[in-house]
Amino acid sequence: MNQETLLVGLAGVLAAAAPIIFAVLGETLSERAGVINLSMNGTILLSAMGGFAVAYNTDNVLFGFLAGMLIGALVALVVAFASITLKQSQVAVGFVLALTCRDLAYFIGNPYMGQAGPRLQALPIPILSDLPIVGQLFFRQEAVTYVSFIAIYLAWLWVYRTRPGLMLQGIGEKPAAAFIRGANVNLMRYIYTVIGGALIGLAGPAYSLAIRAGWMGTISGLDGIGWIALSITIFGGWNPARAAFGAYLFALLQWLGLVLQPVLTQVPSQVLQVAPFPLMILTLLLVNIGNAEWVDRTLAAMPETARKFFSKLLRAMRASPPASLGVPFDTD
């Protein structure tokens, strides 16, 4: 492989990860506040279809993106209402929405299947795009890819470097303490779930109006992305930067699957396309295994040097969910 194709491929990885990044950032914010939005897989499909349909009918890509975000926010609002106000199981409501929104997307999107619609054009940034290597990698992308870079930074900044971000961490970890400090826990949860939902809803049009432009119904290849994004959120340990890293890793693995196909002729191409999934489980296991009780016991029984090494290794990978994730908050 020469340098040119490598750069084009890697630039493609950055672009392919962009929609997943929106989704994982949205989910991270929502889960940070204590609400699991399990509807993600359906939300992405519905917002992809809705975004495309709106852009198609108005001939305006921007309206398409706004429609996608609105859809995501509305679905998240249902999750928030059911779980925060009605105290129903977040997982149950989210799961039902994941399936329903998917089928809704296929049903409503039927007339739009295979239609040629508007899409974002590549937006090379003047001067910067002419830089060797860096320019080709980062500055000849589509607008959504640039936005994804900025979104990662902003989300990270918000969670770890601002006062409301600190409050957000508190709401997820110790809602009672946050409440005593004057936070309206349930209102904040509503807000973060809806904002997170809007971000997840951005992922849809990022596909249907840019990265994989068009709406192809069941063969759009988008079914399943939401579930992946959910795993990546955990892999990311509820840290926006680490979650984004997970999204890039996933996109890279998928690209490698494509590139390696001619080399690994023994392996059917359909298998390489799904190869990242087993790896995701493995990473989930590595991220979570530090939380299991027997690991602590095993570690304690190890000789000093080995224990130090393994506990350091586990701590580096380990991630614990926000303590109140999925637990409703009651003021009384």
Added chain:
Amino acid sequence: MLKGRLGGFIFQFLAFVLALGFVSVILISAGASPMEAYKNMLTGSVGSMRKFAEVLVSFVPLLLVTAGLLITFSAGLWNIGVEGQIVLGAIISVWVFRLFVDSTLPPALIITLAILGGMIGGALWASLAGALKTFGGVNEIFGGLGLNFVSTALTLYLIFGPWKREGVASMSGTAPFPDHFSLPQVPELRISLWALGIALVGIVIVYFILQGTYFGLKLKAVGKNFRAAYLLGIPTWRYSMYSFLICGALAGVAGAVQVAGVYHRLIPSISSGYGYLGLMVAMLINYQAIWAIPVALFFAALNIGSIQLPIVMKLDSSLAGVLQGVLVLFVLLMEGIRQKFLKKA
């Protein structure tokens, strides 16, 4: 009015009406007549004996999966990996059939072995999700989802790799088995009474486990309050594992029946989404085994009835999924509203 069984019923009925109204609005906005769509779905599912037989074909795996999920739900587990457990059941049963393809053993024995194989395959696959949960600290939802993807990858690998059809491998699946490997079917219809019988036995067993055994009681204790059950001396992790094994076994049987009774080969989408649909049925019946049969039958009828839609009305058949989903959603929401009112009253 809100309390007790009658109150619950009123709210469920309200949820049903709301769901129907919601879907009707969607249909109208898609430029279709709701009445015509519902009529087509009705005639498409119970309009003739042949169509009703198709409903039963779809009812069998759905009921088996729902039965299994009632066990995991009782233990407080969200076994979303049930899709993969169906797939592994199907894969192992295909493997057994392939082993005996030239054998002179009686076909009935081979079919039995294939279904038992599927049962074991599903149970083992479920035990992976269980082990990830109990020993790896991986939430069963995420472990299960991951394993679902792996099972799909495995299916594709087998279809395009080692079990490739003579000539060219394709998404249409592996080469079909000879006719005598098929579960005996009712003449002229696709339904096998054997398959139907297996499914009914499955739900009856689950009903008795949950209602009439000490084991079921302990399982429910673990589900209701994990910590309390542990403190009372119930080996909680073992009960979690048992529930995964039972659910996986039933899902595996569902997969095996899809192979032996419906497809007679391995196809890429062998689970047909019955796992996820089973989760919806279990939620809709509020985890009460007694309602599993009518609701699974209703959902199966919606599935089959919607097949008409693209042909007759140029509508997408995913309308069935929309109806099912919206119904479950409204039932969940109405239940929440009822509880809220009860609390205030």
